[in-house]
Amino acid sequence: METLGIDIGGTKIAGGICDEKGNIRCLQRVPTPEDAADINAAVADIYRRCKGEGDIRAIGISAAGNIASDRRTVSFAANLPAWHQYPLADAIEDLVGDGVKVIVENDANAAGWGEYRFGAGRGTHNMVMITVGTGVGGAIIVNDRLVRGGFGMAGEIGHIVMVPDGEACGCGLFGCAEQYASGSALERFAWSAARRQPNQSEHLLEACEYDRSKLIGPMVRDAAQQGDPTANEAFNLLGEWLGRLMANLSAVLDPEAFVIGGGVAEVGGMLLDPARAAFSRYLQASMYRQHPSILEARAGGKAGIIGAADLARDIDLARVD
Ligand SMILES: [Zn+2]
Incomplete structure (x- = not known):
């Protein structure tokens, strides 16, 4: 099963379709806009461009900020003041539609998960x-x-x-x-x-x-x-x-x-x-x-993308606690 992994960093947004082995297809990169609504639009745009190339059921987002335990809300992001108590997953689910679910994870956690699943920490x-x-x-x-x-x-x-x-x-x-x-x-x-x-x-x-x-x-x-x-x-x-x-x-x-x-x-x-x-x-x-x-x-710079995508696989399988 495939999910979309998207890494929203301070300077760029990168994402693509990830399979269960941590391979990325349809990799897209755009500069990070300043405004929260423009960031959502950029994420939705990456989804639309990749949509035809796989059966995307969920989106995992790696975001540079503190994420609330609901894994949907950005509590605070030092580099993005617009993201104060911001319901990022809701906003993106509304834009993307298609019943696609969204999960948000802190960028360091997503990268760590990527290394654990597919990189140096495997096993x-x-x-x-x-x-x-x-x-x-x-x-x-x-x-x-x-x-x-x-x-x-x-x-x-x-x-x-x-x-x-x-x-x-x-x-x-x-x-x-x-x-x-x-x-x-x-x-x-x-x-x-x-x-x-x-x-x-x-x-x-x-x-x-x-x-x-x-x-x-x-x-x-x-x-x-x-x-x-x-x-x-x-x-x-x-x-x-x-x-x-x-x-x-x-x-x-x-x-x-x-x-x-x-x-x-x-x-x-x-x-x-x-x-x-x-x-x-x-x-x-x-x-x-x-x-x-x-x-x-x-896993280098792609750890956040593959980590977030893999965490999103959990939500699609309803294994999230
Ligand atoms: Zn400190």
Whole structure:
């Protein structure tokens, strides 16, 4: 049975028909409009364009926002003020018609589900996905179920406070994991190391023209590959924090695998090696327990689409609780 998976991000909307193996057909991409009604229209348009190519019974939407436990309403979306307590599923069902049902899931949860079903986490029963991008996102799978929590807010692991009174976070708290284990943290670590040791940071300083505001994550990656010792240090420090975060999560959830995704994780071993080493150091009873695998995400940018589409399969089969 086929469903339509649609990923509504801050800059683009992408979607297509997904089969039960996680393959996508009729993939469409459009820029994300600002207005909520225009976003609904864009989603309905993707449905209409794909409709002739498959028997679409349900639509799964991955949305960058907090989703209420009804899996239909966006409670809040930082990048889309129009989505405050917004009944997204109702709006799209009305537009699309045809008796097609809609389910909405938070983007990190949808991507995590995609990795669990079709990507690096396939075959596990307990998995945690950590998305290391500008911020830190998360998704938790326990006993083959996506953990949504009592109010739909579970899995926000980027906002576990790691450092009391630490760096200010966009969420209003201080010292969140997102401020230490994200791409933004990598830039901060690299800049601070470069200021201390400019002669060890030549490639990075040249790339950003000695201007903090021009420094972006890929420059740190390139500088590390070109041999700047401080850029390497920045990745080691990022890995250290990521390892610490995973050890904390293992204390609570004891997953079989961590899947690390997001733009920053694309460097692979440069981040994952120090993260694995730190994880072992911080894990409680490290010598006396089985360690989870720490894996690079595999489904890439399409994880949200295939994850949302797969979650929509559940609603069509009336297996949703
Ligand atoms: Zn926070």
